[in-house]
Amino acid sequence: MFLSRTLLKRHSVLPGFDLALGFTVFYLCVIVLIPLSAAFLKTFTLTWPQFWDTVTSPRVMASYRLTFGASFAAAVMNGFFGLIIAWVLVRYEFFGKRFVDALVDLPFALPTAVAGIALTALYAANGWIGQFLAPLGIKVSYTPVGVFVALTFIGLPFVVRTLQPVLEDLQKELEEAAATLGASRWQTFTRVLFPIMMPALLTGFALAFARALGEYGSVIFIAGNMPMVSEITPLLIITKLEQYDYAGATAIAVVLLVVSFVMLLAINLIQAWARKRQGG
Amino acid sequence: MKTAAVTRRAALAAVASSLLIGAAPAALAAGPTLLNVSYDVAREFYKNYNPVFIAYWKKTSGEDITINQSHGGSSKQARSVADGLEADVITMNQANDIDFLHTQGNLVPADWAKRLPNNSAPSTSTSVILVRKGNPKGIKEWADLGKPGVSVVIPNPKVTGNGRYTYLAAWGSVIKSGGDAAKAKDTVTKIFANVPVFDGGGRAATTTFAQRNIGDALATFESEVPLILREFGGDFDVVYPSTSILAENPVSVIDKVVDRKGTRKQAEAYLKYLWSDEGQEIVAQHNLRPRSEKVLAKYAKQFPKINLFTVDEVFGGWTKAQKDHFDDGGTYDQVIAAAKKR
Numbered sequence: 001m002f003l004s005r006t007l008l009k010r011h012s013v014l015p016g017f018d019l020a021l022g023f024t025v026f027y028l029c030v031i032v033l034i035p036l037s038a039a040f041l042k043t044f045t046l047t048w049p050q051f052w053d054t055v056t057s058p059r060v061m062a063s064y065r066l067t068f069g070a071s072f073a074a075a076v077m078n079g080f081f082g083l084i085i086a087w088v089l090v091r092y093e094f095f096g097k098r099f100v101d102a103l104v105d106l107p108f109a110l111p112t113a114v115a116g117i118a119l120t121a122l123y124a125a126n127g128w129i130g131q132f133l134a135p136l137g138i139k140v141s142y143t144p145v146g147v148f149v150a151l152t153f154i155g156l157p158f159v160v161r162t163l164q165p166v167l168e169d170l171q172k173e174l175e176e177a178a179a180t181l182g183a184s185r186w187q188t189f190t191r192v193l194f195p196i197m198m199p200a201l202l203t204g205f206a207l208a209f210a211r212a213l214g215e216y217g218s219v220i221f222i223a224g225n226m227p228m229v230s231e232i233t234p235l236l237i238i239t240k241l242e243q244y245d246y247a248g249a250t251a252i253a254v255v256l257l258v259v260s261f262v263m264l265l266a267i268n269l270i271q272a273w274a275r276k277r278q279g280g
Numbered sequence: 281m282k283t284a285a286v287t288r289r290a291a292l293a294a295v296a297s298s299l300l301i302g303a304a305p306a307a308l309a310a311g312p313t314l315l316n317v318s319y320d321v322a323r324e325f326y327k328n329y330n331p332v333f334i335a336y337w338k339k340t341s342g343e344d345i346t347i348n349q350s351h352g353g354s355s356k357q358a359r360s361v362a363d364g365l366e367a368d369v370i371t372m373n374q375a376n377d378i379d380f381l382h383t384q385g386n387l388v389p390a391d392w393a394k395r396l397p398n399n400s401a402p403s404t405s406t407s408v409i410l411v412r413k414g415n416p417k418g419i420k421e422w423a424d425l426g427k428p429g430v431s432v433v434i435p436n437p438k439v440t441g442n443g444r445y446t447y448l449a450a451w452g453s454v455i456k457s458g459g460d461a462a463k464a465k466d467t468v469t470k471i472f473a474n475v476p477v478f479d480g481g482g483r484a485a486t487t488t489f490a491q492r493n494i495g496d497a498l499a500t501f502e503s504e505v506p507l508i509l510r511e512f513g514g515d516f517d518v519v520y521p522s523t524s525i526l527a528e529n530p531v532s533v534i535d536k537v538v539d540r541k542g543t544r545k546q547a548e549a550y551l552k553y554l555w556s557d558e559g560q561e562i563v564a565q566h567n568l569r570p571r572s573e574k575v576l577a578k579y580a581k582q583f584p585k586i587n588l589f590t591v592d593e594v595f596g597g598w599t600k601a602q603k604d605h606f607d608d609g610g611t612y613d614q615v616i617a618a619a620k621k622r
Binding site: 057059117120121124125126127141142220221224225226227228235238239240241242243244245248 | 353355356359380384436438439476477478479480484487491492493494602606607608613616617620
């Protein structure tokens with residue numbers, strides 16, 4: 001009561017705060033909350049044991065392992081190489097830089113199915129890249145490795161694009177100061193630069209990870225979709241829908257949603273903690 | 281701040297996509313408009329059939345009619361109609377996708393299949409086997425696909441009608457030759473143990489087999505074979521097993537929609553005309569087996585005579601076949617579990 005009154009009465013420096021907040025809440029409800037709650041509502045037609053059986057059946061469990069595992073691995077990979085790409089794009093001038101910069105966004109724009117077909121063709125045993133890997137006994141297309149490759153592809157822009165503005169804001173003076181105080185290159189990177197980049201890197205990682213969890217189009221072509229081996233969770237959701245099992249499909253979807261929300265929340269908390277430790 | 285670039289982009293994408301959905305083309309022509317909701321590979325067939333029907337309808341009733349097509353995976357299409365896509369007619373490759381419209385929202389009566397001749401299916405196809413030139417693995421029958429050392433590409437039966445028909449064809453061929461369910465299951469298990477890739481669609485499976493060079497054999501619809509040969513050249517032979525399944529392509533008017541829109545007359549005529557000589561001719565030209573004996577005789581060379589059994593005959597109808605075999609925990613799941621242990 002007291003809280004709400006003060007909240008409403010308090011004059012903000014920003015004009016139109018009430019209206020803006022009202023709009024924000026309304027908009028989020030319509031665009032995000034209501035569609036997502038519809039997914040939850042569909043699952044309520046299941047009893048608790050039915051729900052539990054659906055989301056923990058061995059085939060579904062195998063798909064979680066693949067989906068979460070490959071998404072995590074792809075996000076880690078993107079975190080590492082995305083950082084390097086962002087660094088190069090911000091720090092160096094070279095011929096065709098604009099072109100490379102634009103190239104980074106391509107996975108955003110490309111229909112994922114097209115990416116999937118292209119990657120499968122490249123990495124199949126008779127493909128451009130696959131033909132060199134096949135003699136080494138490395139199979140990519142139609143294996144979990146292929147899933148990882150596809151998820152890495154679609155996740156890359158997230159890390160690069162979140163890191164770029166931060167790297168651009170980095171002041172040269174910081175490095176110069178560090179150098180003056182006798183820090184080595186490596187120390188400057190780990191003690192001065194990396195902590196500043198860390199929150200953005202985590203955000204990029206989280207976005208790439210979340211994107212990978214829900215990815216369907218590109219993965220479906222390269223995975224081979226072998227039960228218990230290379231079936232991703234979104235495929236099992238589609239499978240349930242093909243059986244007209246709406247409740248079962250949304251049950252798995254809800255698990256995916258809840259787990260990714262918890263993970264995103266955790267990463268947000270780490271980020272907030274990192275920022276605080278850094279002193280804003 | 282840091283995420284600004286990404287979130288702005290995401291927001292733009294969301295706005296753009298919602299605009300596109302809102303801007304779906306409205307029919308501008310006068311006269312009634314029919315929407316035919318159909319499965320994926322029927323796209324070319326109806327593209328050729330529609331103008332023929334439009335001309336026929338103009339001649340007989342004087343009315344200008346517009347026909348819109350919507351294509352996609354068959355179960356997905358059925359779900360869209362159940363969820364409110366205003367389809368006047370639905371044309372599928374599997375009866376249970378139309379049965380679903382009866383159980384879900386009572387959009388069609390339970391006996392929809394009895395309203396038109398031949399189970400309401402104006403065309404059929406069957407599952408056949410495509411092998412590499414010269415048939416090096418000597419594949420002649422469904423059971424040969426289960427031999428050790430053979431690798432066969434089959435579209436995922438969990439998500440494609442094509443894959444389901446292949447599975448049922450192999451199962452039914454054992455039953456028709458006097459085997460029991462246990463023997464059928466054993467045969468099918470051996471076949472599915474030899475599958476290296478489960479693609480999400482028939483065309484994707486074709487790409488895997490023909491372009492990526494994976495597998496000794498590809499199980500697919502007979503109607504797809506000429507397209508594959510045309511697209512990928514003559515590196516393949518077609519094997520007609522002695523026994524296979526009759527894949528019927530059923531059609532129905534969506535009663536709830538046509539009664540509300542007042543398009544029942546046109547919608548019924550549209551479907552009925554599929555059985556006309558002109559309609560059956562287009563059926564045959566698209567490599568689908570026509571129902572008309574006359575047209576079938578004309579295209580006899582294109583459709584070799586083999587023993588065909590129906591889903592009703594061996595599996596007690598599509599709804600039962602789906603439940604017994606393909607729903608979670610059904611025999612297909614058991615087959616896959618057993619195949620993995622081999």
